[in-house]
Amino acid sequence: MSIEIGSKVEGKITGITHFGAFVELPGKKTGLVHISEVADGYVENIKDVLTVGDTVTVKVLKIADDGKIALSIRKAAEKPAGEKPRRRPPGKPSGGDRRQEGTKGSFEDKMSRFLKDSEERLSTLRKQTDSKRGGRSTKR
Structure with missing residues (x-):
């Protein structure tokens, strides 16, 4: 065969x-x-x-x-008509492990959370890059 x-x-x-x-x-x-x-x-x-x-x-x-x-294997299996395949496990949001917090609230609240998170990330990044340059701060 x-x-x-x-x-x-x-x-x-x-x-x-x-x-x-x-x-x-x-x-x-x-x-x-x-x-x-x-x-x-x-x-x-x-x-x-x-x-x-x-x-x-x-x-x-x-x-x-x-x-x-x-x-x-999945295409070889006989499926009942009208049944849709599930792509991700239940309870897992699309987009990986992004948190769904802050989905409710005003635009200003969301923007302030975003700015706060962004500033924290930038400060962490600056600290890491300064430590790689010999530990000297750019400020004198």
Whole structure:
């Protein structure tokens, strides 16, 4: 059986890394399932979802000229119609770890908090750069 783009095949997980899982396909070929292609939801640690030795159904996404095979588990899974995939875990705001404090209040309150935070960061930066210059202050 030849492996073609768009086909679904069964494979066995032979290795797991922090960026994905290697899957042995029929014909002794190996492909990679990137961590973003493991599940519909956010996967922080791939080892929580997959283990070495698991048999999985994968969809062939791409076959590169050098023989590398890109696979997807989430695209091989049958989904109920109308169900949207979740991209980030619940309770995590978009934009990383930015705090959502100060979302309420007037513009002046927000601006004063911003200016205060900005001044604190600038003073910390100045202290760090002054210490790298030999500890002498620019003021005399």
